[in-house]
Structure formats: structure tokens, C-alpha cells
Amino acid sequence: MGQSVSVDNDGIRGDVELVEVPKEELIGFFHMKCKSLLRKVELKAIATKTNITNLNEKTVITPSDLAYLLQLCRKDDEVTSINQKFGDVVQIIYDALKITGSTPFLRDFENQQGNSLTIDDLIVNSVVYNGKLKKVVADYDILKVLFVSLSYKSLVEYSKFHAKKDNVDNLVTIKALKVESDQLQKRLIWKSLAQFKDFDGIDINDLYIDGYDLHQLLTLFLLLSSIPPSSKLRMESVLYKLLKENWGNFEESALSLLKYMDININSHNMKSTKIKYDQFFTNEHQIVIKLLKDGFTALFETGFLSSNFDDTTVSESQPKESAFSGSKLMNNATISSFSTALKAVGSETQITTENLIKLYIGKEAGFSIRSLESKIFKWQAPTLFIVSGKRLKSKTVSSNKRYLQFDNEYPRYFRSVENPLKDWQLENDRITYGVLVGQPWRTSNKKNFGDTQTTIFSLSPHFDFYKSSTSPILKGESIYFNTLGLGLGFGNEQPINKNGVRKYLPGDVSLTIESNLEFAVFRHLSNGSNSYFKKSQQHQLSSENFEDRFMITDLEVWGVGSTKELELQKKQWEWENKQAELRQSVNLKTMGEDRAFLEMVGLVGNHGGSGGSV
Structure with missing residues (x-):
């Protein structure tokens, strides 16, 4: 008779046990797990862009730093100098990323270092929005997390009235495999963590998204979606011009889109509008939800994790800027609205x-x-x-x-x-x-x-x-x-x-x-x-x-x-992909500089104790 393999309620095969781990230690394990989900070239791009020597440092990120890291502005630009409302939307994104960056303990978003973003928070956001966290927690509802993250103002209010009750020793219960290993983090079964399922005990129906915040986010994401793929290598210059000259047009388009959620929203009552969960998640609103989800994904895929910020590595034969000459009715904002609508149908x-x-x-x-x-x-x-x-x-x-x-x-x-x-x-x-x-x-x-x-x-x-x-x-x-x-x-x-x-x-x-x-x-x-x-x-x-x-x-x-014209465009996209690969190339087989880099990140080498390699 062969031996049977036990399967528990979470569908986990093999022998498991419940373990209690100090919360801070568990958070450190999770951050290391998130780093392991990113490609080495992505980690190297982060290290280069942030100009830090150790990605395990609790480096504080300011809103202006964030705008640069997401490729929304140049390094020395103050966001409010570009556009006052652009400064507002950067702060909205900053607050949202603090919440998502606290995954799986979403209610700890105000307990971070100086209530500020860190590199770890951005890395967690990266794996959430590029879908890689699904490899660890397959049923994690990213869209609900998106809603929670956009509900920053109401979550602050919620936290005041619903004090979080942690146990005295601040221990967290999680399942772990019973295997021969002296490193606990290797044995942890992340999908068994209750905070992934109940969103850290948050009652999502008590939250709301502020109408003004949603309007500004839609404005930015419509603007970003209007930039064609072959212009991504000139992202900062193209985006800078749109932010300076076309923000008003995109605001009008975003308000029209917001009215698709509630026909009675207007520029006068927007700031007093509160969009609840059951209003947000309906079948007809998938077009808005998709624009938001794709927008955050793009911020990380083409911004934070990309090395396109380094213009010195771009080939001189890059595609020329589009010769598009718009009109009163057909401009970048109109194009973005049409594109959004075409995806919807x-x-x-x-x-x-x-x-x-x-x-x-x-x-x-x-x-x-x-x-x-x-x-x-x-x-x-x-x-x-x-x-x-x-x-x-x-x-x-x-x-x-x-x-x-x-x-x-x-x-x-x-x-x-x-x-x-x-x-x-x-x-x-x-x-x-x-x-x-x-x-x-x-x-x-x-x-x-x-x-x-x-x-x-x-x-x-x-x-x-x-x-x-x-x-x-x-x-x-x-x-x-x-x-x-x-x-x-x-x-x-x-x-x-x-x-x-x-x-x-x-x-x-x-x-x-x-x-x-x-x-x-x-x-x-x-x-x-x-x-x-x-x-x-x-x-x-x-x-x-x-x-x-x-x-x-x-x-x-x-x-x-x-x-014929679309084929030419396709060739430009292929060219861009090749340029990106050239930028991100790194010889991971050598034992020299690249190994030193991986050791810096903490993905190889013996770091001792429970915080060792993944």
C-alpha cells in the first residue's frame, strides 16, 4: 500500500503546522518574498534609479521622489511646479501606494517609517499590480485591494473608530510546512495568512472613494493612456508637454467618464461625492475599474521597474516624434476617450x-x-x-x-x-x-x-x-x-x-x-x-x-x-522592446559585479538567521 499525502482546507499538500511569528519578522519575510518575485534586471533597475546600495534599507520616498521613480517627471522637478493639480494626483497616488505597500497588514499604513513610503512599499506594489503576487496567493483579490487603497481618506476615519486589536505579544499565526529546514521563511505558506483573505479585518463596505480623488486619477490615467507605445522612450518629455498644455482637456474627459459612474456628478459637487464599494463594483463600471487597474500597472511596468529613464543607453536611431496634428475635436484627450470606449465594447x-x-x-x-x-x-x-x-x-x-x-x-x-x-x-x-x-x-x-x-x-x-x-x-x-x-x-x-x-x-x-x-x-x-x-x-x-x-x-x-501604417507602428514597438532589453541586460552567470548586486538585494548569499535567502 502506498502512503497517502494529506491535503488541508487550503488545498496544501503535505504535513503542515501552525506557527506564531513576530509581526515585524513576518513583514520582513514578506518583503524578501516580493523581491524574489521580481526579475533580477528589474531589481537592478530599481537600485540604479534610486541610487542606493542596499535595497533592504528603509529608504524614505517623498512625493517628488515617487513622481520621478514612476517616470512622471524629471529628477529635479517639483511636482507642483509642473501643474498644481498634478501635485494633487501625485499625493493621491502616494497615499494609495502606502496602503497597498502595507500588504498584507493594510491597516498598518500609518505605522510606517514617518508615515512615508519606502522602497519596500514600492516593491510590494510592483508585485501586486503586475500580478506576480498571484503566484504566492492565487486568490488574492487585487481589485478589492485597489478599492481599499483609493479609499485613503475614509480608511483614516475608519481606523480612528475601529482600533485594531493585536495580541499582546504581536504574534501572527500562519501555516508552515513541516520540512527539514532551519529557515522559517522557506516553509511559510503565505496563502494561509488570514490578512490576505479578510483585508486585515477591514469592512470594505464602510469605505468610500472621494469623488475629487477619483477624478484626478482618471485624468492622469487617461493622459498616460494617450501616449503611444513608440513614444514611451521619450516618456518624460512627451508627458511633461501633456501635463503643461493639455491637463484641462483630460480633466473634461475624466469628468465625462466619472458621470458614467454617476450621471449627477459635476464639477461643483465632486468634492462632496463619496463613491461606496457597491457603487464602484458593478458590471457597467468595469471600464473605469480597468482604466484604474491598467493605470497603476503601467506606473510600475513602464515606470518603476523600467530602465528607460537612462537616455544615455538609447540608440540614436530611435523613432522620430509623431507628426500628429490635432484639431478642436481630435486631440490627445479625445483619442484616449475613444480608446477607452473601444476597449469597453x-x-x-x-x-x-x-x-x-x-x-x-x-x-x-x-x-x-x-x-x-x-x-x-x-x-x-x-x-x-x-x-x-x-x-x-x-x-x-x-x-x-x-x-x-x-x-x-x-x-x-x-x-x-x-x-x-x-x-x-x-x-x-x-x-x-x-x-x-x-x-x-x-x-x-x-x-x-x-x-x-x-x-x-x-x-x-x-x-x-x-x-x-x-x-x-x-x-x-x-x-x-x-x-x-x-x-x-x-x-x-x-x-x-x-x-x-x-x-x-x-x-x-x-x-x-x-x-x-x-x-x-x-x-x-x-x-x-x-x-x-x-x-x-x-x-x-x-x-x-x-x-x-x-x-x-x-x-x-x-x-x-x-x-501598411499599422505594420510600421508594429515595427516601432518591436524596436522599443529591443531597446528595453538592451538596457536591462545583465549577465547573471558571472560571479563578479552581478553577484555582488544580488547579494546586496539579499537574494543570494548567506545572511544568517531567519532572514536568509529565499
């Missing part, structure tokens, strides 16, 4: 400053259907159609003859005695919609064209998206380009124009632009059945019936790069 289309081609700008080419046709019909790849304007005021609605003609041809939904504006719709709103069009444009006076890739996006005053219906009958043929006086439509039936009768036939979710490119209507009816597009995913709007009627001030169409 699962589109494979990628949009960067490097693959957008200017096809039509209304203020340059003239607002006419013929001019629009001449500029966009030859493009054989996907396009982005963007229209923007001011909400129609009551005076225009009642007296403008051109609008009255359009209004007569566009069927009413709301009765004349009803106020067509909801509480969240303001008279002075600037309204911007975009449409991703996958097929080449063509005249379609009798039959719609398009496919299921077509998506309508709301960019302002609130973020939203409307995916194409997957109906096998409609086949995504939701677009018409009418050259007989009835303009453009997305989500409409073919308009009627015969026997002196002109009539628009808008769908329940549709965007209609009249032929003079002067007025537009977005309609959203949640209770109808005539729809080429799915209704809003925003929980407060999905059951609302509303319209955005606006006077067009800007209309643009941009081509999304061809296969």
Missing part, C-alpha cells in the same frame, strides 16, 4: 496619434454634404465621425426657420407641454458624439450600409457607448448618407423623400444630422423595439427616454490607419 480597432489621418474638418473644408462626400468617400479603412455643438436653447427652437423646418420633418417623441430636458441635461451643455464606422462610406439613398462594428459614442457632457445590434436581420446596416437633401443618419430607417413629403425615421437609439450639417439629434428610447443599436449601459440612463438636440459647431471625420 471589445473592438479590435486601435486609435493613437500614429494611425489617425485627417480626412474632413468642417471649419476648413466647409459645412456641406458635398464637401464631406468629396473628402471621405475614397478612404477604404475604418473612420471616426465626430460631431459637436451646443444644446439648442428655447429661443432657437421657437424662432429659427431652418430648425423649424427640420423639426417639422423629424417626428416628435416628447409632447410640446413637456420639458424635454432631464435634471442632468443643462441648457449650456456642449454635446459631442462620435461614431466608429468600419465600412467605407458610400451614397445610400435607398439602402443603408454598415456592419456590426459600428458604434456610437457619447464623449460629452457624459461618457457612454451604444453597441450595434447583433440582429441577423438588421446585419448592422445602420448608416445612410443621403445626397437628396436628408443628410446622415446612424440607427435610422431610410428617410422618406417623395411626392413632396420629407420625413426622417429615427430609430430608438440613433444619431441624425440634417443635410445642411447645422442641426443634430441623438435619441434614446429605452422602451422601443426599433433599434439598430443597443441602449445605454449606464445604470441610471438605461431605462430613460431622452434626446440631445444641438446646433452643430464642429464636424470632423478621421481615418484610422491602413494595414
Whole structure:
């Protein structure tokens, strides 16, 4: 008979025992474990960037130090000198990283050295956000930790009212393997530690994220996501320019995205807004959660753990700066919003400053259907159609003859005695919609064209998206380009124009632009059945019936790069990866300088006692 191997409740095979370890000693073990999860080249990059000789030192990191280490600014820059609000967001990140850096004892975030960040904290954050901690604690819920870390202000309040009760001897119970070893840290079973499961005893439902803090984080992460991969080697110079010149644009985009979480948030009530856990973690908010998670991951992958800060090792043949020339509607903030939305709908289309081609700008080419046709019909790849304007005021609605003609041809939904504006719709709103069009444009006076890739996006005053219906009958043929006086439509039936009768036939979710490119209507009816597009995913709007009627001030169409251009971009990315590898190359087989470095970190060599090698 063979011997059976016991398996305990945590799925751990072999004989285990409960051990009690002094808390400070256990924290030291955990920090060493986190260092062992990083690649040697990453540890060397950290040591070089921080200019310290021993990564086990409790080196204090200031907010300005942090901004430099994450590659958000140059070494000698004070963050507030770049932008006052940039200084705010760096402090928000600083506070969040203190909490995550206290893993697994999250409630100890204020008990650190001088209540400051250390190199150890940043290394812990690195393994949390690059997913490597999952190798040790497979079921650790990183997204919940993200929420806790962003709840800094409420966690401070929580800690005051819920004093932590440690045992008298400050011992922590953890499982360990029963094996022949005089080094306890080798035998520890980290996933058995209760603090990983209960988040150090924190009741997550008592916490909240401050609305202003979330807005500033979204602003920064939208800004960072707008930088194309081939510009990462010039990260500091590209980012510096965006922070100085474009912060306001990204703030507007971030506020629109914040409204996707709560339509009633605005610039006036943002600081008093508290976002609770059950509001934050809903299916429709995954787009915001993903932007935050990816943002923190990028701060460590392309910042703290990267050696790209050292410009002396960059090849002189690096790619040239993008020649992208934006416009009023298409700028870095718009690109980032579109990219975020495309990820949300699962589109494979990628949009960067490097693959957008200017096809039509209304203020340059003239607002006419013929001019629009001449500029966009030859493009054989996907396009982005963007229209923007001011909400129609009551005076225009009642007296403008051109609008009255359009209004007569566009069927009413709301009765004349009803106020067509909801509480969240303001008279002075600037309204911007975009449409991703996958097929080449063509005249379609009798039959719609398009496919299921077509998506309508709301960019302002609130973020939203409307995916194409997957109906096998409609086949995504939701677009018409009418050259007989009835303009453009997305989500409409073919308009009627015969026997002196002109009539628009808008769908329940549709965007209609009249032929003079002067007025537009977005309609959203949640209770109808005539729809080429799915209704809003925003929980407060999905059951609302509303319209955005606006006077067009800007209309643009941009081509999304061809296969050839995308191949060139791919080559630039490959070049960047090779440059990064050259930077991070280290000969780990030698017994010289590199071994000395590893001994400095504490990953090889005999350090004695319980703090030995991993």
C-alpha cells in the first residue's frame, strides 16, 4: 500500500503546522518574498534609479521622489511646479501606494517609517499590480485591494473608530510546512495568512472613494493612456508637454467618464461625492475599474521597474516624434476617450496619434454634404465621425426657420407641454458624439450600409457607448448618407423623400444630422423595439427616454490607419522592446559585479538567521 499525502482546507499538500511569528519578522519575510518575485534586471533597475546600495534599507520616498521613480517627471522637478493639480494626483497616488505597500497588514499604513513610503512599499506594489503576487496567493483579490487603497481618506476615519486589536505579544499565526529546514521563511505558506483573505479585518463596505480623488486619477490615467507605445522612450518629455498644455482637456474627459459612474456628478459637487464599494463594483463600471487597474500597472511596468529613464543607453536611431496634428475635436484627450470606449465594447480597432489621418474638418473644408462626400468617400479603412455643438436653447427652437423646418420633418417623441430636458441635461451643455464606422462610406439613398462594428459614442457632457445590434436581420446596416437633401443618419430607417413629403425615421437609439450639417439629434428610447443599436449601459440612463438636440459647431471625420501604417507602428514597438532589453541586460552567470548586486538585494548569499535567502 502506498502512503497517502494529506491535503488541508487550503488545498496544501503535505504535513503542515501552525506557527506564531513576530509581526515585524513576518513583514520582513514578506518583503524578501516580493523581491524574489521580481526579475533580477528589474531589481537592478530599481537600485540604479534610486541610487542606493542596499535595497533592504528603509529608504524614505517623498512625493517628488515617487513622481520621478514612476517616470512622471524629471529628477529635479517639483511636482507642483509642473501643474498644481498634478501635485494633487501625485499625493493621491502616494497615499494609495502606502496602503497597498502595507500588504498584507493594510491597516498598518500609518505605522510606517514617518508615515512615508519606502522602497519596500514600492516593491510590494510592483508585485501586486503586475500580478506576480498571484503566484504566492492565487486568490488574492487585487481589485478589492485597489478599492481599499483609493479609499485613503475614509480608511483614516475608519481606523480612528475601529482600533485594531493585536495580541499582546504581536504574534501572527500562519501555516508552515513541516520540512527539514532551519529557515522559517522557506516553509511559510503565505496563502494561509488570514490578512490576505479578510483585508486585515477591514469592512470594505464602510469605505468610500472621494469623488475629487477619483477624478484626478482618471485624468492622469487617461493622459498616460494617450501616449503611444513608440513614444514611451521619450516618456518624460512627451508627458511633461501633456501635463503643461493639455491637463484641462483630460480633466473634461475624466469628468465625462466619472458621470458614467454617476450621471449627477459635476464639477461643483465632486468634492462632496463619496463613491461606496457597491457603487464602484458593478458590471457597467468595469471600464473605469480597468482604466484604474491598467493605470497603476503601467506606473510600475513602464515606470518603476523600467530602465528607460537612462537616455544615455538609447540608440540614436530611435523613432522620430509623431507628426500628429490635432484639431478642436481630435486631440490627445479625445483619442484616449475613444480608446477607452473601444476597449469597453471589445473592438479590435486601435486609435493613437500614429494611425489617425485627417480626412474632413468642417471649419476648413466647409459645412456641406458635398464637401464631406468629396473628402471621405475614397478612404477604404475604418473612420471616426465626430460631431459637436451646443444644446439648442428655447429661443432657437421657437424662432429659427431652418430648425423649424427640420423639426417639422423629424417626428416628435416628447409632447410640446413637456420639458424635454432631464435634471442632468443643462441648457449650456456642449454635446459631442462620435461614431466608429468600419465600412467605407458610400451614397445610400435607398439602402443603408454598415456592419456590426459600428458604434456610437457619447464623449460629452457624459461618457457612454451604444453597441450595434447583433440582429441577423438588421446585419448592422445602420448608416445612410443621403445626397437628396436628408443628410446622415446612424440607427435610422431610410428617410422618406417623395411626392413632396420629407420625413426622417429615427430609430430608438440613433444619431441624425440634417443635410445642411447645422442641426443634430441623438435619441434614446429605452422602451422601443426599433433599434439598430443597443441602449445605454449606464445604470441610471438605461431605462430613460431622452434626446440631445444641438446646433452643430464642429464636424470632423478621421481615418484610422491602413494595414501598411499599422505594420510600421508594429515595427516601432518591436524596436522599443529591443531597446528595453538592451538596457536591462545583465549577465547573471558571472560571479563578479552581478553577484555582488544580488547579494546586496539579499537574494543570494548567506545572511544568517531567519532572514536568509529565499
